[in-house]
Amino acid sequence: MVDDMRRLGPEEWSGLAMLVVCAGIGIPVVLGAADPDIPAALWVAVYTAWFVAIVAAAALEERRGTQRAVYAVSVVLSWVVVVTVPGGGLLPVLLVVVAAVGTEVVRLPASLVVVALNTVVIGITLARGGNDATGLLVGVGFYALIQVASVFSVAAIRREQQLRRDLAEAHVEQQTASVLLADAARTAERLRISRELHDLIGHQLTVLTLELEAARHRPGEAAREHVERAGRVARELLGDVRATVGELRTAPATDLREALRSVGRDVPGLDVAVEVDDAVQVDEEQTAALVRAMQEIVTNTLRHAGARELWVEVARDGEAVTLTAVDDGRGAATPIAGNGLRGLAERFAALGGAVDYDGRDGFRVLARVPAR
Numbered sequence: 001m002v003d004d005m006r007r008l009g010p011e012e013w014s015g016l017a018m019l020v021v022c023a024g025i026g027i028p029v030v031l032g033a034a035d036p037d038i039p040a041a042l043w044v045a046v047y048t049a050w051f052v053a054i055v056a057a058a059a060l061e062e063r064r065g066t067q068r069a070v071y072a073v074s075v076v077l078s079w080v081v082v083v084t085v086p087g088g089g090l091l092p093v094l095l096v097v098v099a100a101v102g103t104e105v106v107r108l109p110a111s112l113v114v115v116a117l118n119t120v121v122i123g124i125t126l127a128r129g130g131n132d133a134t135g136l137l138v139g140v141g142f143y144a145l146i147q148v149a150s151v152f153s154v155a156a157i158r159r160e161q162q163l164r165r166d167l168a169e170a171h172v173e174q175q176t177a178s179v180l181l182a183d184a185a186r187t188a189e190r191l192r193i194s195r196e197l198h199d200l201i202g203h204q205l206t207v208l209t210l211e212l213e214a215a216r217h218r219p220g221e222a223a224r225e226h227v228e229r230a231g232r233v234a235r236e237l238l239g240d241v242r243a244t245v246g247e248l249r250t251a252p253a254t255d256l257r258e259a260l261r262s263v264g265r266d267v268p269g270l271d272v273a274v275e276v277d278d279a280v281q282v283d284e285e286q287t288a289a290l291v292r293a294m295q296e297i298v299t300n301t302l303r304h305a306g307a308r309e310l311w312v313e314v315a316r317d318g319e320a321v322t323l324t325a326v327d328d329g330r331g332a333a334t335p336i337a338g339n340g341l342r343g344l345a346e347r348f349a350a351l352g353g354a355v356d357y358d359g360r361d362g363f364r365v366l367a368r369v370p371a372r
Contacts, residue, residue: 022051022097025090026081037084046084050077050094058101071105074098075114079121086128092143095122100150108155115147168268168302176295179259180288256280256287260312263294270302270310277315286369289347290314290323293355293367296340297325305329305363316371320353323367332359 026047028034036043053074060067078098082091095118102111119140126139257276264272274294282290294312301310307329314323337345337357344367345355353369 018097019055022054022094025093028089029085029091034085034089037086043081043084046077047081050074050081053077054098054101057105061104067105071102075102075117079118083121083125083128086125086130092122092125092139096143096146096150099147100154103151103154104158108151111151111155112148115144115151118147119144164268165302168270169299172263172267172295172298172302175263175265176291179262179291256282256290256314259287259291260294260314263291264298264310264312267298267302269308270298271308272298272310272312274312275314277313279316280314280321281372282321282369283372285351286321286372289351289353289369290321290367292347293323293344293365294325296344297365300338300340301327301329301363305331307362317368319371320368321371323365325365327362329362331362334359 026044029036029040029047030044032040038046053070057067057071057074060070075098078094082095085091099111099115099118102114106114122143123136123140126136131139257274260276261272261274264270264274297312298310301307305327307327310325310327312323312325314321316322341355341357348355348367348369351369353367355368356366358364
């Protein structure tokens with residue numbers, strides 16, 4: 001519980017504070033300090049339904065259609081809650097909350113329409129409460145300005161957050177591209193050296209071996225023994241050169257641990273920890289797949305998880321190499337694979353592996369490839 005509270009940032013704390021305010025505003029009516037036009041029990045039921053609807057509208061980010069429908073219900077319920085209590089005091093604040101939440105659910109023009117309708121409801125409520133013309137004008141103007149300010153403030157904050165997410169995703173993409181480009185450059189250089197070794201030294205040693213083979217057939221027992229020894233040395237040297245060339249072609253070009261850490265390094269708003277077991281050995285294709293998996297996981301965490309920490313571990317598990325990634329975000333009870341996760345699964349399937357994910361506690365991704 002303490003750890004969960006520590007994870008709450010300013011946005012979460014402000015949301016909790018607003019929920020407390022919304023719950024407290026209805027207390028005078030519940031205690032009988034203000035009489036609604038409808039039975040008190042019915043008003044409390046409508047108020048409770050509104051509270052549940054507005055919380056759900058703020059939480060259903062992954063289901064936009066359902067979120068908009070729930071938000072529309074919360075708007076109507078808020079009107080009923082406010083207009084049925086002419087002397088409800090601060091109840092119009094609920095409409096300010098509705099307008100602010102709407103900025104996260106619908107487009108700005110639609111939010112302004114909600115503000116206008118809310119203002120009409122507030123005007124009707126204040127007029128029924130016995131306010132004179134001046135009080136009515138001041139009250140309506142005050143709540144209208146508060147709603148407009150809330151809508152534009154939340155819109156500005158959301159726009160800034162989106163820009164920060166875009167910047168973070170661009171940073172991850174740039175880091176991934178740098179790692180893969182460096183890998184490609186090292187691979188090209190290694191192949192160039194291996195070709196030169198084979199073409200130059202290998203050719204010369206082959207010629208030397210042929211020359212010594214020809215000399216072996218010349219007369220002279222004393223010379224024959226030395227020539228045969230030289231031939232063996234030359235053939236061994238040629239074998240060593242070929243073995244070295246083969247190792248240059250197959251050795252991993254990238255430090256996997258450093259590559260994965262580079263992708264997750266300095267990501268704005270997200271702490272990424274990477275651990276790679278020393279027993280892990282992967283080839284170039286597997287390295288590229290793991291680096292791309294790291295990119296997709298970090299990007300999805302930034303876009304959807306609302307997480308502050310991400311832990312990634314690569315280890316040898318029997319006949320497979322596994323990459324496990326877990327974040328401390330909100331997760332998803334029924335995760336839906338987008339293009340990124342589907343592409344990731346296809347990439348690992350092509351290498352004989354698989355990708356699994358689970359969103360019940362944070363979001364967990366498990367990617368596997370056969371060990372080489």
